[in-house]
Amino acid sequence: MTTTTTTTGGGTREDIPWAELRKAATEAMRKAYVPYSRFPVGAAALTEDGRIVSGCNVENASYGLTLCAECSLVSALQMTGGGKLAAFSCVDGEGNALMPCGRCRQLLYEFRAPGMLLMTVSGIKTMDEVLPDAFGPQNLTEAGTAWTGSAP
Ligand SMILES: O=c1ccn([C@H]2C[C@H](O)[C@@H](CO)O2)c(=O)[nH]1
Numbered sequence: 640m641t642t643t644t645t646t647t648g649g650g651t652r653e654d655i656p657w658a659e660l661r662k663a664a665t666e667a668m669r670k671a672y673v674p675y676s677r678f679p680v681g682a683a684a685l686t687e688d689g690r691i692v693s694g695c696n697v698e699n700a701s702y703g704l705t706l707c708a709e710c711s712l713v714s715a716l717q718m719t720g721g722g723k724l725a726a727f728s729c730v731d732g733e734g735n736a737l738m739p740c741g742r743c744r745q746l747l748y749e750f751r752a753p754g755m756l757l758m759t760v761s762g763i764k765t766m767d768e769v770l771p772d773a774f775g776p777q778n779l780t781e782a783g784t785a786w787t788g789s790a791p
């Protein structure tokens with residue numbers, strides 16, 4: 640029998656503490672503010688340097704302004720030292736795996752460590768599998784430079 644090991648920003652696929660991530664996501668889910676949808680979501684991720692960051696969804700009376708759980712996770716990442724994400728897990732109100740929405744896949748892509756893994760409804764997947772051919776910082780020729788008004 641052969642074993643496939645995938646190298647990720649946090650080590651190998653086998654090194655990821657998936658149960659711990661799911662627990663952190665479930666704890667975060669319990670903090671969700673969801674008076675409108677009544678659909679709590681919790682997200683947790685392992686950073687390359689071994690921290691666990693998490694987030695919950697925070698809704699708004701102006702429904703479209705709702706923050707997904709992944710949004711508050713990214714904010715927590717930045718506010719606790721920054722860095723990149725090696726592994727990610729997201730759960731619904733019953734603690735079952737949930738796919739991040741399209742917008743959140745893009746948010747997570749920005750902060751992915753090489754080989755970042757996601758626990759999904761159909762098993763462990765790579766960032767590239769859930770968001771193929773992603774737009775990202777690599778597409779910005781001179782990220783952070785002011786637009787001069789002249790075409791490239
Ligand atoms: O990736 C997702 C998808 C949905 N939600 C939240 C937003 C809203 O509060 C609720 C129902 O869409 O689920 C998330 O937090 N993350």
Ligand SMILES: [Zn+2]
Pocket residue numbers: 707708709739740741742743
């Ligand atoms: Zn989302």
